[in-house]
Structure formats: structure tokens, C-alpha cells
Amino acid sequence: MALDIRRQIPATFERVERGTYGYNAKQVDQFLKRARVAFEDPARTAHPPGSADVRAVTFDPVKGGYDPASVDSALDRLEDAFARRERDELISQQGEEAWLREIGKLSGVLRGRLHRPDGARFRHPAKNSVRGYNTEDVDGLCVELIGYLEQDQPLSVDAVRRAVFRAAKGQDSYEETQVDAFLDRAVELMAAID
Structure with missing residues (x-):
């Protein structure tokens, strides 16, 4: 069953109060747009991000930015989706034994x-x-x-x-x-x- 990434990641996030620091909205939106395209059609992305890229991504703090907890939660779901796809691709290309060796x-x-x-x-x-x-x-x-x-x-x-x-x-x-x-x-x- 294919995962609909649009259901996992909201189109926009709540913002923190004006004087409070949150994640830079432009950076978040750009990364998530790139991740959505890479997930839905990897061939369209020159350097598609993977689960490790999602786990490692950081955003600059800005006043009035996106609520970090909401963004982090969405990134966790995205990371899990990429990890499942990576596992499934490895199994389909090299077999379950290859996946088990990597896990081991x-x-x-x-x-x-x-x-x-x-x-x-x-x-x-x-x-x-x-x-x-x-x-x-x-x-x-x-x-x-x-x-x-x-x-x-x-x-x-x-x-x-x-x-x-x-x-x-x-x-x-x-x-x-x-x-x-x-x-x-x-x-x-x-x-x-x-």
C-alpha cells in the first residue's frame, strides 16, 4: 500500500507568537516541498533526500516562525515514511536477506x-x-x-x-x-x- 505523503505532512503549520522563536517558515516549506517531490517522484529530484536527511535537517530560529513541535512531529512521520520506502526498495532489489544483514x-x-x-x-x-x-x-x-x-x-x-x-x-x-x-x-x- 502506497503512503500518501500529503496526508502525513500538513500544507502549513501553526506559528508561534510574534516575540517567540520558531522555525524559519521559508526553510521548512522549501525542505518539505523538496521532500514531497522526492517521495512521490524520486526521478524528478537530482539529489533526493532520504530518512537520514530528514533526521538531520535543521532550520534557523526566527521570531514568529513555525511551531517547532508541530514541524518536528511532521518530520518524524516523514522520516518514518522514507525509512519504510528505503527498506522496501532494498528488499525488492536485493532480497530480505540483504535487509536483515544491514539491520544486523x-x-x-x-x-x-x-x-x-x-x-x-x-x-x-x-x-x-x-x-x-x-x-x-x-x-x-x-x-x-x-x-x-x-x-x-x-x-x-x-x-x-x-x-x-x-x-x-x-x-x-x-x-x-x-x-x-x-x-x-x-x-x-x-x-x-x-
Whole structure:
């Protein structure tokens, strides 16, 4: 069954109040237009975006822009749609075994880090004065990911996408960029599986 992307992504979004920062509406509209065309007719797009592009896209903050929560929610649905299509294309071109190998490789990379001890899963900031993510918060999400991957415990991809960690410093924190990159890969895996 083909997915009607127009149903997933609204034509326009609510705006935040004039003095409040939201996403640059022009940037959002341009990206979503390009994504719609790429999804509906990939041959018409020179460099069609994929699920990773949707996950990584950012927009400049502007006063009176689009409501970030609404845009993020639409982007999540769009990312899931692209991930499903990418999975289906891989299966149709190379077979289900190829898809399972890709999932297995990515899962193996993630599990290697997930099974490190609490407090040692990621790098700590180089300087004690630099803020990072609270190790207990990140380790807690990692335990949930282990449950999802190995014990079939429920965990939604949106819970990982929207994870928020308290700020911490020194040995009580993990380097934000490394954690973010890892969580991007976890989202990629979960979107491909679900």
C-alpha cells in the first residue's frame, strides 16, 4: 500500500507568537516541498533526500516562525515514511536477506556500545568545566534500548527521538555530540525495524 505523503505532512503549520522563536517558515516549506517531490517522484529530484536527511535537517530560529513541535512531529512521520520506502526498495532489489544483514550490522554496532558499563558508554567532555549530558540519564535510555533490542520490550522511536537529558559536567557527563550521533543511529535502526 502506497503512503500518501500529503496526508502525513500538513500544507502549513501553526506559528508561534510574534516575540517567540520558531522555525524559519521559508526553510521548512522549501525542505518539505523538496521532500514531497522526492517521495512521490524520486526521478524528478537530482539529489533526493532520504530518512537520514530528514533526521538531520535543521532550520534557523526566527521570531514568529513555525511551531517547532508541530514541524518536528511532521518530520518524524516523514522520516518514518522514507525509512519504510528505503527498506522496501532494498528488499525488492536485493532480497530480505540483504535487509536483515544491514539491520544486523547496525544492531551490532549499537550493541557494542550499549553493553559497556554504566558511566563508560561514551566519552566524557575533555574539560571538567564543559557541560554534557547527565550519565545516569543517558545510561537509563541505553538500558531501555537493550531491552528493546534484546528482550522485545516496548520502546517507541519517538521516545528516543525526543529524549532529554539533564546537563552535567566532568565525569558525571557524556560528550553531547557522541551521544547524539549514537542516538541518530538508534533511531535509524528502529525506524527500519518498525
